[in-house]
Each structure stands twice: as structure tokens, then as C-alpha cells.
Amino acid sequence: MALTVTLLGGESSGKTSLAQALHRSLGAQGVASHLVTEQLRHWCEQQGRAPLAHEQAERAQAQSQAIEAATQDAATQVLLADTTALVIAAYSELYFDDRSLWPAAIEQQRTHDLTLLMGLDLPWVADGLLRDGPALRAATDAVLRRELQAAGIPFQTLCGPLELRLQQALRAIGSALRRPLAPEDPAWEQGRRPWNCEKCSDPGCEHRLFTQLLQQRSTEA
Secondary structure, eight states: OOEEEEEEOSTTSSHHHHHHHHHHHHHHTTOOEEEEOOHHHHHHHHHTSOOOGGGHHHHHHHHHHHHHHHTTOTTOSEEEEEOOHHHHHHHHHHHHOOOTTHHHHHHHHHTOSEEEEEOSOSOOOOOSSSOOOHHHHHHHHHHHHHHHHHHTOOOEEEOSSHHHHHHHHHHHHHHHHTSOOSOOOHHHHTTOOOOOGGGOOOHHHHHHHHHHHHHHHHHHO
């Protein structure tokens, strides 16, 4: 059975770039991975618009079905999902004040092995079609954290530039597979425990702590 790794976050939070980097890195290390892309984005690009309120449930179902179909490949060791129905449920609440998609999305998320949440420290980049702005990205982050924490679903927040996020994600995947895929974090090697992002719903605090850690490492080097 493949290890299912899901990447969550709002617009321009780095999900797709990280998913692609993980797919390449795992393959280079001999780990067979399958990347399930964001079905919502494909649909929006084809239609030239975002889904309406009554179309949200179908988009969420399409994402879940794509992930489920990919689990049937016995050769896959790691299944990477560039978003899940949880993100569409968040959009449905934020755009249409509709919370009806959360229960099914939460139950689906429970079946996944690793939940990786993108931090908010990357610059927001417009794509000319779908992205509404950094305020929506922050709002999406807030409701995702709220629902994950309320449901008791563990998650790990990834911060920093792509290469640093890649190493963080590879450590998490390697730990689950019981196989080292990235160098150990120096903070762990020196006996310092990093902060637990699962307990904090303040992205500003999270970013500040991350910056402080980088500064501390720079000083020690």
C-alpha cells in the first residue's frame, strides 16, 4: 500500500512546486512515486473560470477520486497529492459561505498518511486567471488549520524556500518509510527541538519563529 502524502494550502503557497520537486527527488532516490495533480486547476483552465457554488462538490469529488484511483497502482511506494478535497471545502466556505463539503473532506483526509501544510512565507504571485490575492491565501490557511485541529488530524507546516521545504518534506516521508531520504535537521542533531506548528494557528508567529531559527543557525555557523 502506497504512503499517501497530501499537500495543502491556499493560492500561491507553493504546493505544486513542492509536489513536483518531491516527485523528482523520490525518483532519483529509487522511490517509486505517483503525482496526483490539482484537478480543480485543470478544470478552471479548461473552463476559463472558477466553479460556481453548485459545482464545488463535484470538483471535490473529482480530486478524491483521482487520489483513490492512483492508490490502485501496486508499484507506487509514495502517492503525492497536490491538494485534496479539504482545500475545495475551504474555498466553498470562503467564497460561498457553504460548509457542507467539510464532513466528507475531513473523512477523506483521515485516510491519508501525511498532511503537509504550506507556510505563508513565500511571496504571493498572481497567475493572471485564478488567484484572488494574499488575503484569500491567509484566510484559506486559517480555515484549514481550524478544521484540521478540530478533527485531530496531525499535520506538519513547511516553511522557507523550496529547497528547505523539500528537505523538510523528505524527512517526514523518510520517517514514515523508515528510510533516510534527506540529511538530518541540524536542530535535532544539536538537541534542540523545533517548534510544533500543529499547536499554533498564527502564521505570523510561525514565520517569526522560522526567521529566528534561520538567524540562530547563521550565527552559530
